[in-house]
Amino acid sequence: MKQRIGKAAIVVALLLTGLIAYQQFTSSNAQERIIRPVAASMPQSAGPEQDALQMIREGRETFRYDTFGDEEFWGKTLKLQLAIGGKDLGGVGPGVSPKTALEVGLKVDMDNLPADLVQKIQAGQVDLNDPANTIFLLQSNAVIGVKSFTRDGVVKAVGITCALCHSTVDNAFAPGIGHRRDGWPNRDLDVGKIISLAPEVKPLTDRLGVSEADLKKVLLSWGPGKFDAELLHDGKATRPDGKAAATLLPAAFGLSGVNLHTYTGWGSVTHWNGYVANTQMRGKGTFFDPRLNDEKKFPLAVKAKDWNIRNDPDLVTSKLPALHFYQLSIVAPKAPAGSFDSAAASRGQGLFNGNADCKRCHVPPLFTEPGWPMHSGSEIGIDDFQAKRSPDERYRTTPLRGLWTHMKGGFYHDGRFATLKDVVEHYNAHFKLKLTDAGVNDLVEYLKSL
Ligand code: HEC
Numbered sequence: 487m488k489q490r491i492g493k494a495a496i497v498v499a500l501l502l503t504g505l506i507a508y509q510q511f512t513s514s515n516a517q518e519r520i521i522r523p524v525a526a527s528m529p530q531s532a533g534p535e536q537d538a539l540q541m542i543r544e545g546r547e548t549f550r551y552d553t554f555g556d557e558e559f560w561g562k563t564l565k566l567q568l569a570i571g572g573k574d575l576g577g578v579g580p581g582v583s584p585k586t587a588l589e590v591g592l593k594v595d596m597d598n599l600p601a602d603l604v605q606k607i608q609a610g611q612v613d614l615n616d617p618a619n620t621i622f623l624l625q626s627n628a629v630i631g632v633k634s635f636t637r638d639g640v641v642k643a644v645g646i647t648c649a650l651c652h653s654t655v656d657n658a659f660a661p662g663i664g665h666r667r668d669g670w671p672n673r674d675l676d677v678g679k680i681i682s683l684a685p686e687v688k689p690l691t692d693r694l695g696v697s698e699a700d701l702k703k704v705l706l707s708w709g710p711g712k713f714d715a716e717l718l719h720d721g722k723a724t725r726p727d728g729k730a731a732a733t734l735l736p737a738a739f740g741l742s743g744v745n746l747h748t749y750t751g752w753g754s755v756t757h758w759n760g761y762v763a764n765t766q767m768r769g770k771g772t773f774f775d776p777r778l779n780d781e782k783k784f785p786l787a788v789k790a791k792d793w794n795i796r797n798d799p800d801l802v803t804s805k806l807p808a809l810h811f812y813q814l815s816i817v818a819p820k821a822p823a824g825s826f827d828s829a830a831a832s833r834g835q836g837l838f839n840g841n842a843d844c845k846r847c848h849v850p851p852l853f854t855e856p857g858w859p860m861h862s863g864s865e866i867g868i869d870d871f872q873a874k875r876s877p878d879e880r881y882r883t884t885p886l887r888g889l890w891t892h893m894k895g896g897f898y899h900d901g902r903f904a905t906l907k908d909v910v911e912h913y914n915a916h917f918k919l920k921l922t923d924a925g926v927n928d929l930v931e932y933l934k935s936l
């Protein structure tokens with residue numbers, strides 16, 4: 487009987503859909519009518535501008551709030567929520583108070599805070615040392631990039647979103663609390679430390695073939711603003727000099743027009759989105775990249791079949807088009823007036839495009855090469871350890887817009903140059919540019935203005 491009702495409902499629904507489609511068909515203009523029959527089974531288009539806006543909105547939701555089902559990994563498996571609540575709330579350990587959460591670089595979106603909570607924080611009535619308040623922030627969807635899944639008022643799992651690493655806030659309310667800035671890399675975020683809090687890390691120790699103590703040592707060696715997006719594939723935790731192999735969290739703005747993405751040019755934005763959502767966030771989707779099926783280079787990816795991931799249902803793929811669109815729509819923020827010396831910057835621009843010949847690779851206004859912007863380590867005067875961890879074994883020319891937003895953590899993929907001055911001095915020596923101290927300074931001011 488139940489099934490019959492089901493079938494009847496489907497028939498009614500189909501009839502209704504048909505009727506609506508027919509009405510739309512007959513009410514559209516003559517030219518559209520000629521085209522419509524072909525596109526009748528496709529979703530209605532409102533024209534490119536409206537469609538683009540819709541894509542941007544959907545993509546933004548995904549970027550900020552979608553976990554792609556990764557709460558199964560971070561929540562059900564690693565049980566991160568137990569470490570957040572702490573033993574007083576039925577979890578383990580001391581718990582993560584709002585103060586601790588801010589200290590490990592997590593950011594709070596003030597626009598998602600309930601109004602009465604804002605007033606209470608302002609009046610100093612919220613105990614920032616109480617993990618229960620972190621849980622409350624999570625349940626308000628206010629901790630950027632961390633989403634909680636609650637049943638009967640209890641957080642049963644947490645998952646992560648793209649915004650965790652690629653967003654920060656403007657500190658409008660307090661340090662670490664403000665309005666979102668999508669695309670800005672969070673160089674305060676200590677991803678390794680956060681993962682190391684997880685009560686259950688067996689899936690990671692099993693995969694890497696290391697002890698829990700060694701895993702924690704690796705995670706804690708990354709430090710703020712870094713993550714290692716290749717570790718689970720090649721198991722290489724350290725550079726040849728013994729330092730952590732992790733790379734800096736890059737900006738996720740100013741990427742339109744740029745052909746290859748990541749420090750080592752793994753692929754397009756949407757390739758990398760699929761890579762990250764499936765293989766790093768451990769969302770549940772589909773991912774295929776036969777270049778990872780390389781026993782010598784990526785033994786762990788081969789063993790875990792990460793080069794060919796299939797999930798049913800697939801919680802990633804349908805979100806990739808709009809996510810891609812949103813990513814490309816985030817422009818690099820302009821350097822605020824007064825944050826650089828404009829006379830020096832304009833002399834620096836002359837050097838950049840002239841004697842120093844930076845524009846050979848950093849071609850304005852993209853500041854990377856149109857085409858295949860890849861270079862060997864020796865071309866730019868560095869080792870090729872990180873390059874060799876990628877399919878092309880090259881470094882991609884970094885698009886330089888918005889450098890001023892991430893002055894923390896250093897420059898180049900692993901932050902080896904602490905300041906822009908160090909970068910320019912490196913080029914000065916490597917390319918024998920014979921820049922004077924004043925010239926170096928001018929170039930730095932120009933870089934700060936981009
Ligand atoms: C745990 C932190 C983390 C999360 C979560 C994360 N990323 Fe990233 N992202 C990184 C790191 C680190 C890199 C650089 C990787 C490399 O070069 O090997 C990167 C690189 C990128 C790039 C390339 C930027 C460029 O300069 O070309 C894009 C685009 C990007 N991520 C988008 C996303 C999107 C979209 C999501 C969500 C599906 C996401 N990321 C989730 C850490 C993260």
Ligand code: HEC
Binds near residue numbers: 846848
């Ligand atoms: C041969 C091509 C090439 C030339 C010439 C070149 N660069 Fe680069 N640049 C690169 C590559 C490749 C990277 C990425 C290196 C890495 O991440 O390890 C890079 C990275 C940078 C970065 C770091 C960006 C970041 O976010 O970490 C800055 C700044 C920079 N270049 C400025 C310059 C300046 C200034 C000049 C001229 C003096 C210059 N570059 C000349 C290829 C080049």
